[in-house]
Amino acid sequence: EVQLVESGGGLVQPGGSLRLSCAASGFTFNSYWMTWVRQAPGKGLEWVANIKQDGSEKFYVDSVRGRFTISRDNAKNSLYLQMSSLRAEDAAVYYCARGQILTPWGQGTLVTVSS
């Protein structure tokens, strides 16, 4: 069964940092682009970043570029999102998803930014 499990969310102060992880199983991880998508409370979906199979290409939405870094470890079948200089508007459920077409999705991990 193809599965994605996010972890690492939590409460962080404005200006702080957090590292999210996504553990993949049930498929050949190094054959797929991987994507992070977020959803602020009560809001819609926002595409955040994606990364090529070998990590050689990375793309970001403007609002996080320079603050967030997407990475992957193909040996560990894991995707990461390093978030720094966090703002209140970064508070959301963060989902990882496989590929460009986003299937499947993980269950999400909640990031709360508050003092």
Next chain:
Amino acid sequence: EIVLTQSPGTLSLSPGERATLSCRASQSVSGGYLTWHQQRPGQAPRLLFYGTTSRATGIPDRFSSSGSGTDFTLTISRLEPEDFAVYYCQQYGSSPPYTFGQGTKLEIK
């Protein structure tokens, strides 16, 4: 960046009725690279269609998708209780960011 505008924002229908959801892009979606996702309350989204018309695994055939260029439509022929959810379109045809529409909430009338 391509902006996707979904309409209506909310659609109120009864089980058994037909639902038509629209997604309009600010510029042509290259290659028809458009997806639809369904999100039920408290759940993660799931893929319904990719490449505009390709149905994802396990999606019932009462769901259909069509369109090209800047105009796309998701149709649910006969609504079942489990279809009441929020639906998002997303494009992945041009350079990232691969934007989403703001969503259409399909609610029970």
